[in-house]
Amino acid sequence: MPTHDHESHGSPALHEPSAHANEAYKRAYAEAKPDLGRSVISIDLEAKEIDWTIAVGTTVKGWGLNGKVPGPTIEAMVGDVLEIRLTNHLTEPTVVHWHGLRIPAGMDGTQMVQRPVEPGSTFVYRFRLPDAGTFWYHSHYNEIVQLERGLYGALVVRSEDEPCFDHERVLIFDDIELEKDGKIKDPGGWIESHDGREGNTRLVNGKKEPQLTIAAGQIERWRIINAASARYVRLSIGGRPFRIIGTDGGLIGSPVTTTEVLLAPSDRVELAVGPFEKEETHRIETLPFNRGSFKAHKKPELFATLNVGQKAPSKTLVPDSLRWIEPLVTGPVAVSREVRLGFTLGLKHGVEFTINKEQHHRAEPVRVGELQVWDVVNRSPVHHPFHLHGFFFQILQINGKPPEFLSWEDTVNVPAFGSVRIVWMPDDRPGEWMYHCHILEHHEAGMMAHFDVVR
Numbered sequence: 448m449p450t451h452d453h454e455s456h457g458s459p460a461l462h463e464p465s466a467h468a469n470e471a472y473k474r475a476y477a478e479a480k481p482d483l484g485r486s487v488i489s490i491d492l493e494a495k496e497i498d499w500t501i502a503v504g505t506t507v508k509g510w511g512l513n514g515k516v517p518g519p520t521i522e523a524m525v526g527d528v529l530e531i532r533l534t535n536h537l538t539e540p541t542v543v544h545w546h547g548l549r550i551p552a553g554m555d556g557t558q559m560v561q562r563p564v565e566p567g568s569t570f571v572y573r574f575r576l577p578d579a580g581t582f583w584y585h586s587h588y589n590e591i592v593q594l595e596r597g598l599y600g601a602l603v604v605r606s607e608d609e610p611c612f613d614h615e616r617v618l619i620f621d622d623i624e625l626e627k628d629g630k631i632k633d634p635g636g637w638i639e640s641h642d643g644r645e646g647n648t649r650l651v652n653g654k655k656e657p658q659l660t661i662a663a664g665q666i667e668r669w670r671i672i673n674a675a676s677a678r679y680v681r682l683s684i685g686g687r688p689f690r691i692i693g694t695d696g697g698l699i700g701s702p703v704t705t706t707e708v709l710l711a712p713s714d715r716v717e718l719a720v721g722p723f724e725k726e727e728t729h730r731i732e733t734l735p736f737n738r739g740s741f742k743a744h745k746k747p748e749l750f751a752t753l754n755v756g757q758k759a760p761s762k763t764l765v766p767d768s769l770r771w772i773e774p775l776v777t778g779p780v781a782v783s784r785e786v787r788l789g790f791t792l793g794l795k796h797g798v799e800f801t802i803n804k805e806q807h808h809r810a811e812p813v814r815v816g817e818l819q820v821w822d823v824v825n826r827s828p829v830h831h832p833f834h835l836h837g838f839f840f841q842i843l844q845i846n847g848k849p850p851e852f853l854s855w856e857d858t859v860n861v862p863a864f865g866s867v868r869i870v871w872m873p874d875d876r877p878g879e880w881m882y883h884c885h886i887l888e889h890h891e892a893g894m895m896a897h898f899d900v901v902r
């Protein structure tokens with residue numbers, strides 16, 4: 448089970464706000480003043496080079512948070528105030544982005560809203576947690592190096608009215624590229640900048656192809672995060688059925704039974720897994736998936752092994768109705784923006800990835816309270832996971848068809864030469880935000896846009 452690290456509950460808050468911070472930060476810090484009756488979860492996060500043991504006898508140099516990869520799983524309730532004191536012991540600057548959280552712009556953790564945290568410095572994030580769900584935090588600086596080496600962790604936010612399961616686990620999927628001498632390979636190469644890196648070593652919670660055990664007869668809640676740079680995980684559990692109960696922005700309306708689910712980079716999904724009837728073994732694997740990359744996947748690839756152990760009693764009843772999600776629109780809508788994902792050939796990366804024909808595009812602002820209907824159009828032969836910072840959206844169409852179920856998302860896969868229509872409402876959190884492809888190499892090569900939310 449996830450553990451709390453360097454953590455204390457109760458007020459008053461432990462930390463002073465960061466010095467040299469800008470106005471947006473100061474406002475956000477002051478807004479997140481702890482209330483009576485609400486917990487303050489204070490955590491020290493230390494980024495540092497570590498010896499990272501990925502398997503018995505295999506230790507690599509990684510960059511961990513609090514001495515490990517992934518960093519500590521942060522657990523909280525909706526409404527809690529999270530206060531994170533990030534100290535950078537690396538040899539280069541870093542920032543931490545709070546992926547999927549609807550928090551003030553000044554706390555988003557990107558270079559646009561804060562100065563990078565220099566080696567030897569600290570920075571304090573403080574915000575209230577508005578939503579229940581499975582989120583994650585990760586470096587948003589030199590990502591193709593810093594995420595690959597391990598600067599990420601899970602953030603689980605619960606609410607009081609959620610269904611109960613026999614057991615719960617957080618599973619962070621990742622891959623790294625190890626060289627023959629056991630080092631994590633530095634980024635580079637034409638294929639890698641085109642495809643994004645798909646490493647030769649597949650990890651779950653920082654371990655290579657681990658063994659997991661579930662009791663026969665029980666039903667578990669699995670919170671799954673795809674932290675890989677570029678790999679799409681088309682998840683299968685030995686071909687056995689499971690139920691999707693949540694996505695990026697928390698629970699969905701009703702469970703959806705399936706035998707596979709696709710997680711693009713940065714996607715989350717929550718599953719009800721089990722009950723299995725007898726003691727048996729299943730492969731937790733990614734099925735072949737063609738995303739248009741040069742490197743093709745023709746065979747399933749193993750992430751972990753699930754051993755079904757002895758039967759145990761179950762208290763779980765997965766309800767038919769998990770949550771009510773109000774559709775943001777019904778009926779026809781006018782599109783307010785077209786976001787075109789494209790590419791050109793260039794000298795720096797070989798392939799330069801663009802939004803509306805521009806690298807690091809400066810997009811038009813949006814106004815608080817004005818509904819946004821965006822067509823995200825992919826003009827390239829490869830899939831791109833589109834990620835919007837700080838706001839959830841609903842998917843209206845993928846290649847012209849409505850999605851299988853209504854959900855709140857911060858990431859959606861935009862198929863090669865396809866398009867996705869999303870709708871979202873800018874609530875009153877003005878400031879600078881961004882959207883980008885979450886294949887880290889594409890983001891690096893310019894497939895991103897900045898925009899302001901204005902009042």
Ligand SMILES: [Cu+2]
Pocket residue numbers: 800830831832884885886889890894
């Ligand atoms: Cu991309």
